[in-house]
Amino acid sequence: MTLRELHERARKTLDPVVYDYVAGGAGEERVLAANERAFDDYALLPRVLRGSAVRDTAVDLPGAPRTAPVFVAPTAFHRLVHPDGELATARAAAAEGAVLVTGTAATTAVREVVAAAREAAPDPAVWFQLYPHPRGEVTAALVRRAEDAGCTALVLTVDSPVFGRHARDLRNGFTDLPPGYAAENMRDLPGAPPGGLLDIPMSPEAGWAHLAELVRGTALPVLVKGVLHPDDARQAVEHGAAGIIVSNHGGRQSDAVPAAVDCLPALVDAVAGRVPVLLDGGVRRGSDVAVALALGARAVGLGRPVVWGLAAEGEAGVRRVLATLRDEYDHTLALCGGRRNADLTADMVVAKGGAR
Numbered sequence: 001m002t003l004r005e006l007h008e009r010a011r012k013t014l015d016p017v018v019y020d021y022v023a024g025g026a027g028e029e030r031v032l033a034a035n036e037r038a039f040d041d042y043a044l045l046p047r048v049l050r051g052s053a054v055r056d057t058a059v060d061l062p063g064a065p066r067t068a069p070v071f072v073a074p075t076a077f078h079r080l081v082h083p084d085g086e087l088a089t090a091r092a093a094a095a096e097g098a099v100l101v102t103g104t105a106a107t108t109a110v111r112e113v114v115a116a117a118r119e120a121a122p123d124p125a126v127w128f129q130l131y132p133h134p135r136g137e138v139t140a141a142l143v144r145r146a147e148d149a150g151c152t153a154l155v156l157t158v159d160s161p162v163f164g165r166h167a168r169d170l171r172n173g174f175t176d177l178p179p180g181y182a183a184e185n186m187r188d189l190p191g192a193p194p195g196g197l198l199d200i201p202m203s204p205e206a207g208w209a210h211l212a213e214l215v216r217g218t219a220l221p222v223l224v225k226g227v228l229h230p231d232d233a234r235q236a237v238e239h240g241a242a243g244i245i246v247s248n249h250g251g252r253q254s255d256a257v258p259a260a261v262d263c264l265p266a267l268v269d270a271v272a273g274r275v276p277v278l279l280d281g282g283v284r285r286g287s288d289v290a291v292a293l294a295l296g297a298r299a300v301g302l303g304r305p306v307v308w309g310l311a312a313e314g315e316a317g318v319r320r321v322l323a324t325l326r327d328e329y330d331h332t333l334a335l336c337g338g339r340r341n342a343d344l345t346a347d348m349v350v351a352k353g354g355a356r
């Protein structure tokens with residue numbers, strides 16, 4: 001079954017309001033559409049007579065040595081789409097050797113998520129995503145939870161000073177979690193009520209000091225997610241980021257930003273190899289992975305496709321999504337005459353219709 005078919009099955013399975021929450025974007029959904037369409041505008045110029053029957057696609061990421069080049073981006077509330085929720089996602093990602101980013105908005109506590117990943121693989125990599133919280137003690141408590149659970153990196157999402165305006169959710173009246181679901185990691189934190197969507201505050205006044213404080217307060221590497229401006233990528237590195245995730249939140253925050261992959265080259269230049277640059281948004285095929293890696297991304301994240309796999313088939317569906325992308329990417333690498341990711345270089349990416 002292709003990713004497209006899994007998406008279709010998920011659409012038929014899900015409550016339309018939940019489907020819209022996952023599928024939707026901000027505003028007129030221009031950025032949502034642009035993320036996927038941008039990949040259509042790139043083509044790959046293969047190199048010939050230099051390939052290998054054995055290919056190595058593993059990458060080193062912070063807190064995740066020798067991992068898959070495709071990771072599970074943080075997406076909220078997995079129990080809304082499948083009763084096994086984040087436990088299924090965790091087992092699937094671990095079994096496929098992919099980093100799982102769980103986070104503040106998970107409907108399963110991080111301790112249980114890491115335990116489930118460990119059932120599926122001896123040394124899984126689970127990262128924990130958080131937002132800059134106005135109260136330092138709340139961030140500190142969340143970080144302790146992630147550390148105690150065994151997470152190997154933190155991800156600070158910085159593209160959400162305020163929550164995006166999701167037109168579908170506003171139309172559907174979906175503005176908080178239904179009864180019976182909670183953001184489990186927010187339970188019993190100092191000064192924070194449990195645990196609905198509205199209890200995960202965004203901080204319009206957060207500054208670079210938040211990042212510096214987070215980095216100071218943990219031994220874990222901290223990646224910064226949601227960077228689009230090259231100067232912000234430089235600032236993030238200067239404030240201690242161990243990695244940059246180029247992302248526009250899957251078109252769910254500003255509806256006026258460029259497609260994520262179109263921002264990638266400038267950020268790769270700005271970071272100049274000091275830390276790995278990752279990307280998410282619109283990745284749907286192995287060739288999209290190849291384009292992003294050729295343009296300098298170390299790895300790419302999948303948001304919605306993982307949720308569609310989970311909704312359609314639980315753990316097996318998430319495994320299928322990750323395995324499909326891995327196989328398609330490996331095949332593309334072979335067709336491009338590559339034996340390792342580094343064999344994909346920026347000169348091999350051209351605008352559709354010809355060489356640039």
Ligand SMILES: Cc1cc2nc3c(=O)[nH]c(=O)nc-3n(C[C@H](O)[C@H](O)[C@H](O)COP(=O)(O)O)c2cc1C
Nearest residue numbers: 022073074075076105157249250281282302303304
């Ligand atoms: C339903 C949903 C929930 C999300 N929740 C979060 C979140 O809690 N934290 C976060 O940093 N990003 C969140 N994101 C953004 C994803 O991490 C990622 O940036 C985006 O989905 C990538 O685009 P794609 O869906 O086209 O793969 C969410 C995305 C979706 C679709």
Ligand SMILES: CCCCC(=O)C(=O)O
Nearest residue numbers: 076105197198200249252
């Ligand atoms: C406060 C929950 C965050 C979920 C999120 O980031 C999204 O729906 O895009």
